[in-house]
Amino acid sequence: MCVKPVPMALALDADSGRLDRSGGSLLTGVDESAVESALRVRDECGGEVVVLAMVPEAAAEALRPALAMGADRAVVVTGAALEGADLLVTSEVLAAAVRRLEADLVILGASSGDGAGALLWSALGERLGLPVLSRAVEVTVAGGRLSATRQTETGVHAAETSLPAVLALSGEVCLPRYPTFRDVIAAKKKTVEVLTPESLGLAGADLGTSGSRTRVLAAAPAPARGPAELVEDDGHAHERVVDFLVERRLV
């Protein structure tokens, strides 16, 4: 199962225009919910849950809560060569890691809390040549098959596929479990396996910024919010609020 720890403070590096990932990172609710889904599949069908992430080494600690929840082990792919990797590179690296792990089911959250691309699962399925079930809100694994209820713009669909497969969940689909104190201590003792691109046979490949097809042309901090407008309610405040929303085409 793949997760993406997100920096606690979202700030752009002024030179590269990329997100500064040097500080602490956290798993988002979407990822925690995906971990929970993976644990439920394992508890039902057996096997093991491996948490996989491509992150700078400093962010590897962010996988610890997933281990406390009950994931069997964690693997990070890290290396200076991966800095600045875009979707194509990331999917290539993760696909290599998934092949190494010989996963039967690859689970991802809908999108990350920083980039919010919501495409990685699709690219990963393509690279692995596996069927992809996306936007899943309910998941069942039985008899070597994956079935899911999908929530889309047009309604709720039931879909089914053979394993191995890639599964992308739709947001926070279930409540993550609380670990016990014992679980937390045990998780702190688990080692997080560190893989490098070289160890995955990607040595010499174009990775990181150089291999990415996406270029950051410019990045600037969001403009200051500006003073808030406070509307005093003289009995007509609701009209002002409605006008405000209509002006901005928000309703």
Added chain:
Amino acid sequence: MGETTTGPDFPTLFSPLRIRGVEVRNRVVFQPHFNALGDVHGMPTEDLTAYLEERAWGGAGLIVDGSMATMPEGQMSRKYLAAWDPRAVPLNRRTTDAVHAHGATIFAQLNHGGHTSLEHPPPVLWAPTQMPEPSSPHTTRAMDRGDMVRAIEGFAVSTRNLVAAGYDGVEIKIAHDGLLRSFASPFFNRRTDAYGGSFENRMRFPLECVAAVRENLPEDLPLGIRICLHEYTPFGYELDYGLRMAEHLEASGLVDYFNCDAGSFSSFWMEIPPAAVAQGYFRPLNQALKKQSDLPIVAFGRIKDGGLAEHMLATGEADLVGMARQLIADPETPRKLAEGRAVEVRACIGCNDGCLHAVAQEKPIRCVQNPAAGQELLWSERLLVRAAEPRTVVVIGGGPAGLKVAEIAARRGHRVTLFERSEHLGGQLRLAARQPHHEEVAEVTHYLEAAVRRLGVELWTGVEATADDLLELEPDVVVVATGSQPNLPPEHRQSHTDPDAGALARARGLQVLPEVPGLELGCVYSVDEVLGGAELPGDRVLVVDGQGHWEAAGTAEFLADAGKQVTVISSRPVVAGELEGTNIAMFLQRVAAKGIALRPLTTLLRIEPGRARVVDGVTGVEQWLDVDVVVPVHSRRSREDLYHRLCDLVAESDREVRVERIGDASAARLIQTVLLEAHQVAVTV
């Protein structure tokens, strides 16, 4: 040094303003207030200098020091600053230099205490007509012309001293206390000479004092008036009269700005309104004065939110925004707003427990939210130093004490992990915030939770730590902040959901259970159960106030609001007698409206299903009260068993682990005390 930049989110708040010959860098005013940081001779202490310097460092534009007394007969308390005394000049110079060094402007406020007094009043109080201020036990002496001449001279001498000490301006108090408002007031001034009888005559003496100050101020220094616009008493004046006073003062041409104010000692909950008074409640007063006046207006009255402050300035209802308590709670408020860090501001919760409650007893000012208030030289956050060696700190408990120790330890560079057994941080504050008018107490937790998340503290909620496994985390320091629980017998229902955490301590003789028969019965509900939303049987509830603070009083209100018939008994002479003055005054007003019955000097003897036996503390007569539910509020017991087990384990092991217990886990107390305690522990880690 300390220059704040223009905050794009608060453009008006952070624009400069000229008052006469003085430019103020922004619109935030640290309002004058008695802080009891003078010594017993009315001399400013180093603590006072540090207190005001901290607010200048934090970015305030204008600081108004004081009040200060103009003469010994006008010194409301021993610690009220003695502006008339030349010995104060070099000490005040120390303050003005410290404030100026941070780029802020500093005025001083002058007051003659007149008919109002605090602890240790002068031998006799002065007034236009002999009568006590209705809330005071002291009567007054009616002033003769000689007294007036001396009082005017007091304003003149004091002004010269202030100028020598380097103040940038002088503010005169015709506000919620003091002599000058009593002269202006038709109720307090019944004179028939040239100083009473007509409006102009009543304003004559205040104007003579204002003129004396103006004559002794250099040309470029401004003179302001703190003016009470509405007395909020049944007998006093209202807004129209307050505005007329302001108009008359402005017409004299002697005044450069007005600082708004309201209330009197007989309505002191409107002077320094507690949380039960809405934020921005007094805005109509500010607006009314602004509308009629051409002078800069300082707004007042529970303004703590930067957005509201900006709105008030941008829409022209005031020119400056007064904040006293908000800057006591977070001296850095202006700087944080200006730097786009509004989310980091620590809000005043309007409790008055640290500030007003202390100074009313002539004790140095304190703050629930800010452990350093009034003792900046000891505990200012500016004094925090990074730990030479980062250590592994494990905190057990995510209530205010645990969060505070985590915040400060993390700021010092330690690796901090915090475990909270419930799914939410905040501890008992989450329950306290459910009491009527107590929502703002939750801001203590909001601030701390945001701070520890920002600082990267490793947080585990929904995880109950146990002593047996704790040492496996290899901590250098363990801080036990597990809080307290209602001290009910282990047979009581609460043990099913909140297991007894004092059994080991009791077995060792370190804790005892209360000796009231019947506390284990099903009709007994703890405060935690009540505020936690338990469904109570029947309508008649007896609340036993063994503690005198909000735990009982606020719970009684909570129950009354839920439609229960509530009786509160207390063994002491006053129910809720430990509450701060403005809070108990407003509580008693609400008690009447909500039909809550109060029975002081009444002690609970025992409980049986459907009834409670009580005894009258004066007559000794016993009586059965028919009740459906009893809510006993006596001292809570520390959840300290984990601490003892951990100490035993550390002693048996060969590890060097420092184990501390803080907060209610040490002894159940009010938030202010446990936050300071947590801060003190965290700086030694």
